[in-house]
Each structure stands twice: as structure tokens, then as C-alpha cells.
Amino acid sequence: xxxxxxxxxxxxxxxxxxxxxxxxxxxxxxxxxxxxxxxxxxxxxxxxxxxxxxxxxxxxxxxxxxxxxxxxxxxxxxxxxxxxxxxxxxxxxxxxxxxxxxxxx
Amino acid sequence: xxxxxxxxxxxxxxxxxxxxxxxxxxxxxxxxxxxxxxxxxxxxxxxxxxxxxxxxxxxxxxxxxxxxxxxxxxxxxxxxxxxxxxxxxxxxxxxxxxxxxxxxxxxxxxxxxxxxxxxxxxxxxxxxxxxxxxxxxxxxxxxxxxxxxxxxxxxxxxxxxxxxxxxxxxxxxxxxxxxxxxxxxxxxxxxxxxxxxxxxxxxxxxxxxxxxxxxxxxxxxxxxxxxxxx
Numbered sequence: 172x173x174x175x176x177x178x179x180x181x182x183x184x185x186x187x188x189x190x191x192x193x194x195x196x197x198x199x200x201x202x203x204x205x206x207x208x209x210x211x212x213x214x215x216x217x218x219x220x221x222x223x224x225x226x227x228x229x230x231x232x233x234x235x236x237x238x239x240x241x242x243x244x245x246x247x248x249x250x251x252x253x254x255x256x257x258x259x260x261x262x263x264x265x266x267x268x269x270x271x272x273x274x275x276x
Numbered sequence: 277x278x279x280x281x282x283x284x285x286x287x288x289x290x291x292x293x294x295x296x297x298x299x300x301x302x303x304x305x306x307x308x309x310x311x312x313x314x315x316x317x318x319x320x321x322x323x324x325x326x327x328x329x330x331x332x333x334x335x336x337x338x339x340x341x342x343x344x345x346x347x348x349x350x351x352x353x354x355x356x357x358x359x360x361x362x363x364x365x366x367x368x369x370x371x372x373x374x375x376x377x378x379x380x381x382x383x384x385x386x387x388x389x390x391x392x393x394x395x396x397x398x399x400x401x402x403x404x405x406x407x408x409x410x411x412x413x414x415x416x417x418x419x420x421x422x423x424x425x426x427x428x429x430x431x432x433x434x435x436x437x438x439x440x441x442x443x444x445x446x447x448x449x450x451x452x453x454x455x456x457x458x459x460x461x462x463x464x465x466x467x468x469x470x471x472x473x474x475x476x477x478x479x480x481x482x483x484x485x486x487x488x489x490x491x492x493x494x495x496x497x498x499x500x501x502x503x504x505x506x
Contacts, residue, residue: 174340272439
């Protein structure tokens with residue numbers, strides 16, 4: 172029951188944020204400070220998801236070379252900084268992870 | 277459909293196709309994650325059609341698995357969806373002349389990839405009057421491929437061997453969006469503070485770390501931007 176509440180609620184939240192200015196509001200009527208803050212949303216949210224995914228894959232901090240996801244993530248960052256196609260970085264990261272995992276096995 | 281509208285629509289389908297190679301595994305993982313979190317395949321697929329947002333779907337899966345309260349889960353969905361406010365604000369001047377049904381449809385179909393494509397298309401010189409058909413073509417293509425991938429993931433679900441570490445595709449696809457988003461020193465500050473805070477706050481109850489870290493990162497970005505201007 173509460174899962175359906177979350178499912179429908181997630182739909183409402185994602186639609187309202189997407190539709191906010193396209194359907195409902197004029198962006199020029201919003202305070203400047205709010206618009207400045209919005210610029211940093213992608214960098215902050217994405218980093219808050221990515222960093223724990225690399226540094227604490229099992230729920231606790233693993234900052235060592237024994238953590239293959241940390242190293243594979245570094246490879247993916249290096250590729251993403253040079254190659255525009257996001258797929259290149261995803262593939263490089265997965266190949267690096269599989270390589271490191273098979274070395275450790 | 278006017279012949280030009282049709283060709284714009286098809287151009288949208290074609291132009292978005294390179295990113296589908298990332299959409300397919302990401303959608304598959306989102307489907308697997310929903311079922312892995314304890315939702316039924318039907319619930320996972322319904323979530324995907326209703327929310328149509330990979331990040332939101334993964335956050336819901338993570339928090340449902342952690343048995344977080346519904347309100348905390350929706351708060352986290354709101355935080356990860358804040359970027360849509362920015363996309364919506366940037367896109368709205370281009371769509372302001374369209375009837376409401378068009379704006380509702382294009383808002384529903386708004387994604388990270390669709391936004392990036394749309395800004396590129398509207399930035400091109402020449403006649404812009406039919407470019408919403410291009411955005412629709414790109415959006416519908418992403419939607420269809422995404423849902424097919426989610427359904428495949430939700431149905432295949434638990435049968436993917438854990439040794440494939442397919443969940444890492446999720447982290448990597450966010451990383452692939454993150455790196456190009458770091459253009460200024462302030463962007464970098466937002467990312468570094470949010471990332472560090474996500475580690476420090478990992479122990480917070482109700483999985484509040486994502487919300488806390490994101491807000492700290494946004495504040496850091498704003499602070500660096502202000503200091504830089506003075």
C-alpha cells in the first residue's frame with residue numbers, strides 16, 4: 172500500500188518539477204538567488220550519488236586500492252574528461268571493473 | 277502532420293539515438309533494482325511509466341529496500357528532481373508559444389539527455405517554429421526504449437548474476453553526466469562538498485544523506501560563486 176503511495180507520489184513530484192516553468196510559472200518572476208542555486212543542482216546531486224557508489228560500495232568507507240569500484244571510477248572519470256560520448260566512460264568503467272575483479276579472483 | 281513536422285520528428289528520433297546505447301543498460305538496471313528492492317515487476321514498471329526518471333526510480337528502489345518512510349523517500353525524489361526545475365526554466369522560453377497539451381507532453385518527456393539535445397537544437401540558427409516536433413521525436417524515442425529496457429530488467433530481475441556487477445552501470449551513468457557538468461570552480465566546489473558530505477552523512481537515519489549532501493553541495497557552489505564575483 173505505501174509502495175503505491177510512493178510510486179504515485181514520485182510521479183507527482185517528477186512531473187511538477189519538470190512542468191514547473193514550462194507549464195505553470197514564468198522563470199523571470201523567480202528570485203535571482205533561487206536561479207543561481209539551481210545551477211549547482213546537477214553537480215551536487217550527481218556527486219552525492221556517485222561518490223558513495225565508488226567509495227562505499229558495501230555501505231562503509233573503502234578508500235584503498237583493494238576497492239575495484241574506486242579504481243574503475245577513476246578510469247571512467249579520466250575517459251569522461253576526454254571523450255564527449257557518455258557511453259565511452261560507462262564502457263571503460265565496466266571493463267575496468269570486470270578486469271580488476273577477475274584479477275582479484 | 278505537416279511534411280516538415282514529420283521530418284523534424286524523425287530527425288529528433290535519429291539525433292537522440294546515440295545516447296540510447298546508455299539508456300538500455302541503465303533502464304535494465306532500473307528494472308532490476310525495483311524488483312531487487314522488493315517491489316513486484318508490475319510496481320516497478322508502473323513506477324517507470326508514472327515517474328519516467330531513472331534517477332528517481334533508483335532512489336525509490338534504494339529507499340524502498342531500506343524501508344524508509346514514504347515522506348523521506350518522496351523528499352529524496354524531490355531533491356534529485358530539482359535539476360528539472362533548472363531544465364524547465366531554461367526550456368520554457370522556447371516552448372511558451374505552444375498550446376498547453378504540447379507543453380504538458382514535452383514536460384512529461386523531459387530527461388537529462390532530452391534537455392541537452394533540446395538546448396542544442398534550439399541553439400541552432402534558422403526557423404525554430406517546428407522544433408518542438410524534434411523535441412517530441414527525441415522524447416518519444418527515449419521513452420519507448422527506456423520503458424522496454426525497464427520491462428526487460430523487471431521481468432529478468434533476479435536472474436542476472438550478481439557477479440556481473442550490473443548495478444555499477446548506475447553509478448557510472450551518473451558519473452558520465454557529472455563530469456561534463458563540472459565547468460566552473462563553483463561547480464567543482466558543489467560536487468566536492470556534496471560528495472564528501474555524502475560519505476560523512478552516510479550514517480544518517482532514514483537515508484537522509486543524499487538530501488543533506490545535495491543541499492550542502494548547492495550551498496558550497498553558491499558561496500564560491502559569490503566569493504568569486506566580489
